[in-house]
Amino acid sequence: MDYPVPGNDFEIKSYKHNGTLHRVWDSNLTLQRTNEGVIGGNDRTYVRESNGEIWQTKEPAICCFFTDYWFNVIGMIRTNGIHYYCNIASPFIFENNAIKYIDYDLDIRIYPDMTYELLDEDEFDVHKQKMNYPQKIESILYRHVEHLTSWIHQRKGPFAPNFIDEWYERFLLYRSF
Numbered sequence: 228m229d230y231p232v233p234g235n236d237f238e239i240k241s242y243k244h245n246g247t248l249h250r251v252w253d254s255n256l257t258l259q260r261t262n263e264g265v266i267g268g269n270d271r272t273y274v275r276e277s278n279g280e281i282w283q284t285k286e287p288a289i290c291c292f293f294t295d296y297w298f299n300v301i302g303m304i305r306t307n308g309i310h311y312y313c314n315i316a317s318p319f320i321f322e323n324n325a326i327k328y329i330d331y332d333l334d335i336r337i338y339p340d341m342t343y344e345l346l347d348e349d350e351f352d353v354h355k356q357k358m359n360y361p362q363k364i365e366s367i368l369y370r371h372v373e374h375l376t377s378w379i380h381q382r383k384g385p386f387a388p389n390f391i392d393e394w395y396e397r398f399l400l401y402r403s404f
Contacts, residue, residue: 229321230260234401237267238325239290241316244358249330251275255290258397264293265319265326268398289394291385292319292326297371298335299328300384302391308339309391313375315368331360331368335375341386343379345372 231237239252252274255267270287284303291300299319301312315333319326332351337343355365378384385391 230265231257231267231321231324231326233257233259234404236324237321239267240325240327241314241330242327244329244331244354244360244364247277249277252284255326256398256401258289258394258401262294264291265321266291266394267326268394268401270398270402287395287398289385289391289398292328294318296374297331297367298375300375300386302385302394304391304395310339311335311337311343311386313337315372315375331364333368333372335372335379337379337386341379341382343376 235257236254237257239255241249243249252269252272254272255269257265257267259266267290268288269284269290272284273281274284275281287304289302289304291302293299295318297315297317299314299316301314303310303312313335314328315331315335317329317331319328321327332347332354334346335343336346354360379386382388
């Protein structure tokens with residue numbers, strides 16, 4: 228698989244199960260690439276919605292994309308601490324200078340005290356019917372929700388102490404050149 232090159236920018240494109248483009252984040256900086264995934268960063272990047280709406284993120288963020296896990300993790304650096312937003316989504320591919328994945332509606336929001344909530348189950352149920360998610364996909368998604376919540380409880384991966392801060396320092400270093 229091709230990967231973005233550290234120090235270079237890439238787009239993030241999320242799609243829905245039926246192949247329609249859902250959302251695009253314009254400017255993200257590659258911080259690390261491995262066989263397991265990509266870590267990127269952005270700060271006040273523009274986001275385009277499928278309906279044409281454009282908005283800008285409010286804070287710096289470190290994004291983690293995985294080749295073997297059905298989720299991605301965004302750590303947003305706010306004045307009151309690190310907030311996380313996790314998309315339950317297909318593993319990514321990298322193509323035409325963009326990380327691409329299928330967004331499967333379910334999300335987990337994590338607060339600085341590491342409490343969390345599963346979001347958008349109603350949206351998932353609607354899209355599951357509308358786009359005919361196979362039972363196998365639904366099983367995979369809920370298994371990865373459990374895997375992700377295990378990481379949260381264990382403070383593993385992106386949830387480890389100082390993980391986001393250390394990658395943000397690298398982001399600032401790259402941006403200074």
